[in-house]
Amino acid sequence: MKILIVILCALLSSTSAFSMTLIDGQVTNGGDGYVAEFFLLLDSALSHMPATIPLENNATLQRSVLQQARNQVQISSEENLHLDGREVSAINQPFTNPPTIKLSRSFWKVLSENQKLQLVVHEIFPVAGVYDADYKNSTALIRIIAQTTPLSFSSLAAATSVCDTDTINAIPEEPFMRLTTDEQKKALLIESLNQSCAPLLRKYIAMNINMDICVGGISLMNWYLRQATGDERTFDILKLLMLGGAPVTQTCATRLNDSCKQIMTLKLPQPERFAEVLRCNNK
Incomplete structure (x- = not known):
């Protein structure tokens, strides 16, 4: 809205x-x-x-x-x-x-x-x-x-920065897909992770926007793990990233990113829970 x-x-x-x-x-x-x-x-x-x-x-x-x-x-x-x-x-x-x-x-x-x-x-x-x-x-x-109001990237960015659920849920698919570039979609996705904003991730999943991307040579999953806190919102976000196609193992800038190994490297709290959500035991 x-x-x-x-x-x-x-x-x-x-x-x-x-x-x-x-x-x-x-x-x-x-x-x-x-x-x-x-x-x-x-x-x-x-x-x-x-x-x-x-x-x-x-x-x-x-x-x-x-x-x-x-x-x-x-x-x-x-x-x-x-x-x-x-x-x-x-x-x-x-x-x-x-x-x-x-x-x-x-x-x-x-x-x-x-x-x-x-x-x-x-x-x-x-x-x-x-x-x-x-x-x-x-x-x-x-x-x-x-x-009926024209879309603008600035308005979407502002809505994402405060995780405005009503506005995000009201984003019309066809104009959004047509009027935003891949880089803009990526920027909004990253901002949603900064804010632990699940509504935008759900919107991307509904619009079949693939989250298989790299962020500065780091896989999206590893990038998010670096700021993960271990609360329930973190695990909800990780589940949504999985649903959105963000891989657990991904090569970015010729470097292999393994999020299951990242869990241990970062010494995240509740490592077993992270491993369960990322299905590390199924690898």
Whole structure:
């Protein structure tokens, strides 16, 4: 889902102060950067939404209704917000005239770009008269937005660097295979191993991308073993590498890489478990 988000990040980082204007020419945010970012995310999302938006229970919503809600709503922000005795990320009052949304700055600051977009769409839905229980409608809509947003290597790299599962799972196969080079696919794979990010490995397996590669004269398996910690995530990653075609024994730069021997050379914890996962006893 964050294929869209990195594009938005670039826009945000290039602007030091925001001043969003409605169609009647009135400035709405009073120099409030949080409000400006909310509108920037919303406007970008609106531009990628279909004219008819599918909702739960076979219902639909016209994009024009969301656009009207965007033009009517008044957004403000406060450092902290509380509702019914607990701190919340936003307070939505869709039935006031005009409808209002208050943002918690402390919450907003720590949200990822993907989470911000999720919150933005979730909060605008009630203003348009749509109930968004458990973020079901907003989550479905953001998936649609991701499918219509052009792929970029930078956005994929950013998603992989934080192991953004939603974005990675939403990567469309055909554009990805067509628009990324072999070197870019390799770079994303290596970054996923740096982050112990299993979702990208699963995505590569689903797209039949072979992981039989070398990294600077070292087999991919040996390269990962050099940073292995011996926790469960490590073994999950190794299993996925095996499924993805990364060989246990591989020649890179004329040198034979034997991952079973590497286990003993590196004195990894739980060597028996590593040997079991790599099927060293079957060699």
